[in-house]
Amino acid sequence: MNQKRKTKKLNRPLVLASVMLGMFLAAIEGTIVATAMPSIVADLGGFSLYSWVFSAYLLTNASTVLIFGKLADVYGRKPIFVGGVIIFLIGSTLSGFAFTMEMLIGARFIQGIGAGALMPMATTIVGDIYNKEERAKIQGYLSSVWGISAVSGPLLGGLFVDVLHWHYVFWMNIPLGILAMIGILLFLHEHIEKKSREINYLGTFLLFISVSSLMVLLTEASHLSRPxxxxxxxxxxxxxFVLFLFFEKHSITPVMPLELWKSSPIRIANVTALITGMIVIGVSSYxxxxxxxxxxxxxxxxxxxxxxxxxxxxxxxxxxGRLLLxxxxxxxxxxxxISLIIGSIFFYLLTPIKSPIWAGIGSFxxxxxxxxxxxxxxVLIQSSVPWKIRGIATASNIFMRSLGSAIGVAILGAILNYKIYRHIQHNELGEGVSLDAFNQLLDPVQSDKLPLSIIKTLREGLALGLHTVYTGLFLLALLSFFLILFMKKEKNESI
Structure with missing residues (x-):
């Protein structure tokens, strides 16, 4: 492939703008949906299924990101990006029309498949059209999407809930997704070399089964009646998972080339991404x-x-991006x-009497x-591999972070449900009070109908459960820092 010729035909600013808009679709899902979740639960019920609204999205996201990365190395970035947007918009539309928690979870499964293509394709396209020195700077621009989604997501989520309806947190994706598709279709020009079209679908299926069963296992761990x-x-x-590793080792076209894991920097980066994925979902979800x-x-x-x-x-x-150079x-x-540890300490020390500003500092x-x-x-991974495997290499890191988020929301959700369940039992609130009582607690109108003693006990149980969750975040932050210390020192580096 003549990379120079391809780059000259690109309108890089417009491609970058389209990519950032596509990333925005997936990025805003964390903040806007999390903000609307209390109202969604109050409307649809099913507090015990709370974590599955996030788990469903993260499950299909994590399970499909690798196959999309592989497909992009074969067919090119453009068709995978556009296809991802279409699937994402279908899921968004169905989510907005959901009238039960189960229907919402099913729609979130579809949304997650689309997001599985958006995030790795956006990052990979940038890795293709910019050189090493430019990438460090441009990755900062890509990350600014998180800032834009952060400002607009919670604000829009709060306004939709308080003024309109939570349905709009999903429907707002539709015009944005259409613009992103148009931009990529018009301005991204690829010259793809003909190569083998064989895709390891068996490996993808086995990986999906492994991750899915693990998710269900972790999410339902608090229900001890079904050993x-x-x-x-x-x-x-x-x-x-064992079969996945076996077929990956003997496959001509593995979903995730095991050779990637032989590189120490990539291995450490991916494992740390798994841990940090658990941290960020613990904050954004709860x-x-x-x-x-x-x-x-x-x-x-x-x-x-x-x-x-x-x-x-x-x-x-x-x-x-500047420090790297x-x-x-x-x-x-x-x-x-170090910053992750500081933030987790703020959450560990969070109490009901503290100001929301305290929680905001921890989030920052x-x-x-x-x-x-x-x-x-x-940047480290993309600078370590050639174009032909850059898609799957980039996807592997995003996969690990997505997998971490999926595992994290499942484990933390199970811990939260278990702690609350035990608190309800300990306080003997009666058979009529269960996890679904939190549907009323999170609804400003319905909560007024609860006795003050019940409200007090439910809030205490929720605070206890979330404190346990934040204790877990602190331990995860320590573990991520420990892993980073194992990164190979570079020349003239003293620490």
Missing amino acids: NLFKVLIAVTVLS LPTYVQGIMNQSATVAGFTLTVMSIGWPIASTIA RISYRQTAILGG FIGVGMGLTSTTFI
Whole structure:
């Protein structure tokens, strides 16, 4: 492929703008949906299925990102990006029309498939059309999408909930997705070499089964009445993953080339991305619930506390692009690891009597940590591999972060449900009070109908469960920092 000729025919600013708009679709899902979730639960019911609204999206996102990365290396970035937008918009439309929690979860499965193409394609397209020195700077621009989604997502989410209806948090994706498709179709010109069209669908299927069964296992772990189901899920998870590794090793076209994992920098970057994915989903999924359900603040205030995380993200990502050229990958990532620890400490010390500003400060440091680490890892990986595997290499890192988010929301959701369930039992609230009582607690109108003693006990249980979740975030931040320290030192590097 003549990379120089391809680059000359590109209108890079317009391609970048279209890519950023496509990324915005997936980026805003975290902040805008999390802000609207208390109202969604209050409307549709099913508090016990709360975490599955996120898990469904993350599950199909994590399970499909690798195959889309592989398909992009074969067919090119444009058709995969456009196809991802179409699937994402179908899921968004169905989500907005959902009238039960189960229907919403099903629509989120479809949305997640589309997002599985959007994120890796956006990052890979940038890796294709910009050189190493430019990438570090442009990745900062891409990360600014998180800042834009942070400012607009929670604000729009809060306004839609308070003024219009939560349906609009999904329907607003439709015009944006159409614009992103038009931009890529008109301005991205690829010259793809003819190559083998063989795709390892068996490996993709086995990976999907393994991740799916693990997700169900972790999400339903708090329901201890079905031990036989857990045994089956454990067996399916282990068996499908072992078979996946076997077929990957003997496949001509593996979904995730195992050679990537032989590179120490890529291996550490991917494993750390898994951990940081668990951290960021722990903040974005449950912070609005804490602010609304425990601090008794509005959806708009809850949105602001989440906004600052994604404001810190692009700022730090832009700074990281410059630091990478002045110091080193390792030192930049270490600064990110320190910031994650600081942010997690703020959440660990969070109490109902503290101001939402306290939670916002913690969110900001988490965002700074994510900006520094994620930008470092993407630039490092793309600079370490050639074009023919850049799509799958980039996708592998995004996959690990998505997998971390999927596992994180499942584990943290199970912990939260278990803690709340035990608190309800301990306080002997009666058979009429269950996890679904939190549907009323999160609804400003319905909560007024609950006795004050019940409200007090439910808030105490929710606070206890979320404190346990934030304790887990602190431990994960320590683990991510420990892994970053194992990154190989570069020349003239003293730490």
